[in-house]
Amino acid sequence: MTTNVIFAGVGGQGVILASKVLMAAALKAGLDVKESEVHGMAQRGGSVDCHVRFGEKIYSPLIPLGSADYIVCFELLEVLRKLEYLSDEGKCLVNRTQIDPSPVATGAMKYPDNIEEWLGSNIKGAVILDGESAMKEAGSSRVLNIVMLGALSAYLDFKDEIWEEAIKSTVKEKFIDLNLKAFQIGRNLIS
Amino acid sequence: MEKKVLLGNEAVARGAFEAGCMIAAAYPGTPSTEILETMARDYKGVKSQWAPNEKVAMEVAIGASEAGARSLTAMKHVGLNVAADPLFTVSYAGVNGGLVIINADDPGAWSSQNEQDNRHYARAAKLPMLEPSDVQEAKDFTKLAFDISEEYDTPVIVRITTRIAHSQGIVELGEREEKGLKPYERTPPKHVMIPAHARPRHLFVEEQMKKLGDYSDKSPVNRIEWGNKKRGIITDGVAYQYVKEVCPDDSVLKIGMIWPMPDSLIREFAEGVEELFIVEELDPFIEEHVKAMGIKAAGKDITPMCGELTPDIVDKALNGTDKKDIYPAYEDSPVPARPPGLCKGCPHAWVFQVLGKLDLTVVGDIGCYTLGALPPYSALHTQFCMGASIGMLTGFEKARGSEFAKKSVAVIGDSTFIHSGLNSLIDLVYNKGTGTVIILDNRITAMTGHQHNPASGKTISGEDTFQIDFEALVKAVGVKRVVTVDPKNTEEFERTVAEEVAAREPSVIISKRRCILLR
Numbered sequence: 001m002t003t004n005v006i007f008a009g010v011g012g013q014g015v016i017l018a019s020k021v022l023m024a025a026a027l028k029a030g031l032d033v034k035e036s037e038v039h040g041m042a043q044r045g046g047s048v049d050c051h052v053r054f055g056e057k058i059y060s061p062l063i064p065l066g067s068a069d070y071i072v073c074f075e076l077l078e079v080l081r082k083l084e085y086l087s088d089e090g091k092c093l094v095n096r097t098q099i100d101p102s103p104v105a106t107g108a109m110k111y112p113d114n115i116e117e118w119l120g121s122n123i124k125g126a127v128i129l130d131g132e133s134a135m136k137e138a139g140s141s142r143v144l145n146i147v148m149l150g151a152l153s154a155y156l157d158f159k160d161e162i163w164e165e166a167i168k169s170t171v172k173e174k175f176i177d178l179n180l181k182a183f184q185i186g187r188n189l190i191s
Numbered sequence: 192m193e194k195k196v197l198l199g200n201e202a203v204a205r206g207a208f209e210a211g212c213m214i215a216a217a218y219p220g221t222p223s224t225e226i227l228e229t230m231a232r233d234y235k236g237v238k239s240q241w242a243p244n245e246k247v248a249m250e251v252a253i254g255a256s257e258a259g260a261r262s263l264t265a266m267k268h269v270g271l272n273v274a275a276d277p278l279f280t281v282s283y284a285g286v287n288g289g290l291v292i293i294n295a296d297d298p299g300a301w302s303s304q305n306e307q308d309n310r311h312y313a314r315a316a317k318l319p320m321l322e323p324s325d326v327q328e329a330k331d332f333t334k335l336a337f338d339i340s341e342e343y344d345t346p347v348i349v350r351i352t353t354r355i356a357h358s359q360g361i362v363e364l365g366e367r368e369e370k371g372l373k374p375y376e377r378t379p380p381k382h383v384m385i386p387a388h389a390r391p392r393h394l395f396v397e398e399q400m401k402k403l404g405d406y407s408d409k410s411p412v413n414r415i416e417w418g419n420k421k422r423g424i425i426t427d428g429v430a431y432q433y434v435k436e437v438c439p440d441d442s443v444l445k446i447g448m449i450w451p452m453p454d455s456l457i458r459e460f461a462e463g464v465e466e467l468f469i470v471e472e473l474d475p476f477i478e479e480h481v482k483a484m485g486i487k488a489a490g491k492d493i494t495p496m497c498g499e500l501t502p503d504i505v506d507k508a509l510n511g512t513d514k515k516d517i518y519p520a521y522e523d524s525p526v527p528a529r530p531p532g533l534c535k536g537c538p539h540a541w542v543f544q545v546l547g548k549l550d551l552t553v554v555g556d557i558g559c560y561t562l563g564a565l566p567p568y569s570a571l572h573t574q575f576c577m578g579a580s581i582g583m584l585t586g587f588e589k590a591r592g593s594e595f596a597k598k599s600v601a602v603i604g605d606s607t608f609i610h611s612g613l614n615s616l617i618d619l620v621y622n623k624g625t626g627t628v629i630i631l632d633n634r635i636t637a638m639t640g641h642q643h644n645p646a647s648g649k650t651i652s653g654e655d656t657f658q659i660d661f662e663a664l665v666k667a668v669g670v671k672r673v674v675t676v677d678p679k680n681t682e683e684f685e686r687t688v689a690e691e692v693a694a695r696e697p698s699v700i701i702s703k704r705r706c707i708l709l710r
Binding site (some may be wrong): 010011019020023024027032033034035036037038043044045046047058059060061062063065066075078080081083084086101102103104108109110111112113114115118122123167187 | 194195196301302325326352357358359360361429432433435436437501502503506514517518519520521523524525526527528529530531532533534559565567595612
């Protein structure tokens with residue numbers, strides 16, 4: 001059984017770090033794991049995504065269309081670019097934060113205004129999350145990635161210790177406690 | 192053995208470290224940059240350094256190899272163009288300490304100006320080339336490349352692509368084997384490539400290529416995985432993973448040594464299957480070779496020549512799977528794209544505001560500032576490769592005259608100017624141009640993620656070193672009009688640009704302000 005996860009967001013939101021923690025967890029659970037990311041232009045505020053796959057034996061680092069078990073999206077409209085990857089039974093965890101892309105910032109285009117409703121009526125696995133208030137509760141504006149990962153963790157089988165070790169081995173030492181807290185807050189968003 | 196999740200580029204560095212590599216030199220370039228960054232950060236036993244460009248990096252590695260040290264250089268695909276001159280001749284000279292060249296191609300042009308397929312370099316320069324298919328192999332093949340290099344007296348290229356370089360996976364770590372320095376002897380017939388020496392060395396190279404062909408047939412990096420014999424697929428690099436993903440039952444010939452190719456193995460495989468397919472990214476490199484052997488195969492008639500492959504493209508080509516319309520699509524309103532842009536507070540933004548206002552023709556170069564071509568600035572009008580801007584500006588002036596020169600400028604970053612802009616500035620002065628060059632000096636190589644360069648005054652490991660003084664440098668090549676200005680002071684910047692483009696002699700404006708992301 002292979003589990004496929006896509007993290008998506010905007011440059012600077014910590015997409016790659018979230019995928020690193022997930023990979024560390026999969027490795028600790030004794031699974032094969034592969035990931036693919038794109039650097040370079042993505043770092044200048046463009047769209048960013050990471051494909052993470054784990055299971056007994058993984059070949060392709062890219063997830064085939066229609067086979068993501070989870071899409072974890074850090075920004076609202078970015079999820080629209082990833083839906084083609086979602087499997088029939090897939091879950092789509094979306095933070096409702098909106099970050100204007102440059103065509104919206106310059107007034108050339110409009111930010112679509114009905115995404116949440118559309119997801120609600122068209123994507124049965126869609127779960128809209130309020131990342132901003134979760135971050136407020138955690139006391140930091142830089143932990144969205146771990147909040148979202150916490151939400152994802154509610155659906156995965158890894159034990160609590162594995163997550164804890166994965167976070168400890170991935171984030172900077174002085175941020176461990178903050179991230180453990182953010183993870184739990186994220187996890188509690190899925191009840 | 193310890194297992195770790197590593198990025199492909201980190202695995203390459205690890206492989207070189209384990210192989211006893213002593214010297215590593217590179218110029219940053221996505222998707223290859225993290226190789227040297229990792230080396231400098233994690234493997235202090237290897238002397239690592241940023242070079243001003245890829246040619247210098249390769250020459251440092253060549254010298255170190257001749258001097259007896261296992262040496263590595265790493266670059267992106269277009270970087271190998273810059274380093275191609277030494278490449279084609281070090282092929283004749285061979286090595287003393289193992290010499291490994293890491294080449295990172297970018298199918299899909301995720302962060303590059305083209306999608307060139309550098310497998311052709313192996314054939315053209317007569318060098319063996321290894322191609323890992325995943326992160327573990329990125330480590331293993333780099334290590335193996337050093338052994339092949341010394342055994343066959345040849346540099347070895349390891350070709351990775353974006354999906355290997357920027358892919359993470361589990362890697363089993365090994366210990367470093369200290370190789371130490373090999374003895375150095377002066378051997379001019381092997382190393383002074385005058386014609387009388389080059390001709391016999393060419394004979395040697397052709398002999399070695401035959402031996403390497405035999406090695407390729409026997410090497411475990413090339414292997415047949417027999418499955419259903421109705422269909423056989425020859426594949427290399429990351430394409431192998433896509434084939435295994437979507438055609439798990441077919442027979443596969445996995446090519447890990449792409450040059451010289453394993454001809455006997457290819458024949459054995461072709462004879463063992465009913466129908467033969469070739470799945471490779473970009474050019475029909477394997478396909479043309481196989482067809483030249485007189486073997487029938489399908490390849491680029493069913494897979495694309497442009498862009499990177501994906502499991503879905505391979506699935507459609509080989510299995511006819513069409514996934515169109517299987518997912519709901521949001522069509523209520525257009526979804527705005529999210530193109531990359533200059534950061535908030537980026538010094539280049541002020542530059543492009545002014546250049547746009549003055550309505551100048553802007554000849555651009557490679558770096559973050561290439562984004563000045565996009566809205567809202569739309570103030571950069573041509574751009575090709577590292578260092579091209581100043582030479583092109585001279586060409587514009589030669590073609591359209593000095594009046595045109597008054598309405599045009601070249602923009603080039605600090606690191607790009609050092610990479611290959613200085614020669615062109617010498618040319619501009621020497622050939623009596625009157626052009627205006629703006630050096631966008633943000634104190635760092637920014638686009639690739641903040642690497643030091645000779646203008647930042649720090650080495651790859653952050654040690655202080657001599658810092659280039661751009662004013663003195665450009666004066667020394669004969670530019671009399673040199674001015675340094677902070678672009679944030681837009682009025683002064685605008686006045687300066689207007690004055691300098693009007694001047695009937697060459698000018699250099701140093702637009703000096705730190706990258707906003709630099710702490």
